[in-house]
Amino acid sequence: MESDLLDTFGWRKDERPDDGRLGRIVRVDRGECDVVTEEGQLRVLSDSQRSQGLVAPATGDWVVVVDDLELGPVISRVLERTNTVSRRDPSEEVVEQVLVANVDLVLIVHGLDRPLPVGRLERFLVVGWDSGAEVVVVLTKADSEPTAALEVAATVRALAPDIEVLTVGLGDDRSGHDLVAALMEPGKTVALLGESGAGKSTLINALVGDELLATGAVRASDAKGRHTTVSRELVLRPGGGLLVDTPGIRAVGIWDAEDSLARVFGDLEERSTECRFADCVHDAEPDCAVRSEVAAGRVDRRRVERYRSLRSELAEQRKREVDRERRVSRGRRR
Template identity: 40%
Template sequence: MSSSSSRQASSRRVSSAQASASHALAPYGWDENWAAAFAPYARQGLLPGRVLRVDRGQCDLVTPLGTVRADTEFVVPRDPMKVVCTGDWAAVDPDGDPRYVRTLLPRRTAFTRSTSSKRSEGQILAANVDHAIITVSLALEVDLGRVERFLALAWESGAQPLVVLSKADLVPDPLGLSYLVEDVESVAPGAQVLPVSAATGEGVEVLAAIVGGGTSVLLGASGAGKSTLANTLLGEDVMTVQAARDVDGKGRHTTTTRNLLVLPGGGVLIDTPGLRGVGLWDAETGVGQVFAEIQELAADCRFHDCAHEAEPGCAVRAATEDGSLSVRRLESYHKLLRENQRIVAKTDARVRAEILKDWKRKSAAGRAALEAKRGGRGR
C-alpha cells in the first residue's frame, strides 16, 4: 500500500473512531463538554483517550479504538502538577509504534497532596474526579485529625467528599456504631458519612448509587479496605486483597498503582495505593470548608484578623471555654493552617515575609511580657 493510501486509511479509521467516541467512551465519563474541549485535536487527526493507569513514563488509555499503550514523553513538564495522571483525558496518536500522548485536556478537578520531597513538590493522585471517597477502617480507633486532613484535600480538589466507615461489621453494637458516625460527622460538615461492610452488604447499595454517577476515587491508609470495597462495587475480585495485621490494623500495599475501572452499575472508580503521608498542598480553602463552624464563629471576633490564640474578644476561644467547640478541633485547625502556610511559603515570597513578620511580632510580645513580669528589670 502506498504512503498516500496508508494515510487515507488511517484518516478513515480516525474519523470513524471520532464518530463513535461518544458511544465508546461514554462509560468512562466522556460528554459533550469533553468533546468540545477535544475538537481542536480532532482536527489534527488525534484520538481522545482517558488514562487508565500510569507506569514509568508510559500509560494505558481507553480510546474509541480500544485500549492502547502510549508513551508520555511529550507531556513531561517541569511542573510536576502537569504530568500525566490516572483520570486524565488526553489527545493520543491514532497509530504508530510507539504511540504518544500529545497533550492533556484541561482538568476539571485534581486531588493533590504534597510529597515527602524536600523540594516541596505536589503530587496529583487522581484527575477529573467527582467524588472523593475517604475510606476509614473501623477496625481501629478513628483518627479524626486524619479524617480532617483528607477532607481538606478533597474539598480543595473540587470533588465532593464522602467518608466511608469500612468494616462496619466489626462494630456489632448499633448504638456504638451510631456514636462513631456522629463523631465523624462532627468533623465533616457538608460531607456524608456512610458505614459500609463488604462482609454483610451494609451500606453497599447506597455507596453504589453515589458512585454510579461520574468518577470516584478511593482514598485511605493501607488496610482501610479500599480494594475490598472496589471488588464489592465491581462485583468481582479485580483488586488483590491482603489481610490487615491484627496488632495495629495496618495493611501492606495491595494496590501499587492508581487504576481506573468502569463499574457495572455505571460510573468510574479510581483505586489508589494506601497513603501513609497526607500532606496538604495549597489547601487553605479546603481547610476553611472542613472547619466551617470556626469560620462562622470568627465573624464575631473583635478583630477581623484574629488568630484565635490569645486575642481579647475572640469568639472562637470563647466557644472552646463554653464547650460548644472542642479544644481538639481548634488545635487541629491551627495545625493544618500552619502546615499549609509552610508549604505555600516555600514557593511564595510574600507568604514567607508574612510568616517572618508574624514571628518577629510574637517574639517582641513575648519579650515585652517577660520584661513586665520582671518589673522592667534586666537580668
C-alpha cells in the same frame, strides 16, 4: 457502537480533539501510562514529554495520544481538567501532587478495625471538598466491628453534619454496597481515598465483581479481562460509572485548600471575625474570640489546635511558594 466506549469512560463533550487519539489514563507508572482509547488500551510513554513542559499526567486525565516514529504512542497533551484531587507532594516541600483528575465523587474510606484520628478525617475532608467533587464517607469492615460502626459514624457526623456516611462489610449483608452502588451512574468518576488497609480495593472488587458475575458467563470467564480490571487504578464498572483506586495515603498534606478549610472549620472562622486582630492566630493575642469560646467550654481546645496547625501549614506553604517564585524570577533575570 465503538465510539461509545469513551463516553462510558466519562467523556462528556460532543466534540473530540482532532490532533490525535483521545484517551483516558487508567494507570500511571514511572514514566509510562495505560490509556484507554477507542482502539483499546495502550501503553504510552509520558516522561520524555514531561521534560518538554507537559503537565505530569495523572490517573483520570484525558489525553491526546499521537504516534512517534521512534517511541511509539506518546501523550502529546493533557486536556484541561475539570478538577483534581490533590495533596502536597510528600517528597517535596511545595509541589502539588495530583492523585486523580476529573473526579465527580470522592469516597473517604476508613476501616473500622482501627481508630479514626479526627485530625486525619479533617484532612481527608479538606482534600475531598477542595476538589469540588461530592464527598461521602464509607466505613468498611462493619461485619467484624458493628459497635465501632455506630461510634465512628457519630464522630464523622459531629465533624461534618451534612455528609453522607455509608457502612459496608463483607458477608451476607449487601445493603451497604447497594447504597454505594446507588451513588454511581454511567460516566461518573468516583475516587476512593484512604490509608492502606482501609478496604478500598476490596470495596472496588465488591462493586465491580458482582456486576461481572451478573453480566453472565462470557464476561466472568474472560480471565484476562478480569485480571486487567484488578490491576488498573481506574476501573469501569459494568453497571455504570468508574472507580479509581488510589494508593493508600496516610500523610495528607493539604494543598491550596483555604476554602475547604473554611468549610471544615466554618464555626471557628466565623468566630475569628470577632477577634481583636484580623490576623489573630488564636494563640496568645488579647481579646481572642476563638479562645474565649474554648474557655467557655463551647469549643474543644484540641479542635482549635488542629485548626491552627492546618492554617499555619497553609500559610507556610504560601510563604515557600512566594520564596520559590522569587528564586525562580531571580534566576531568570541573571
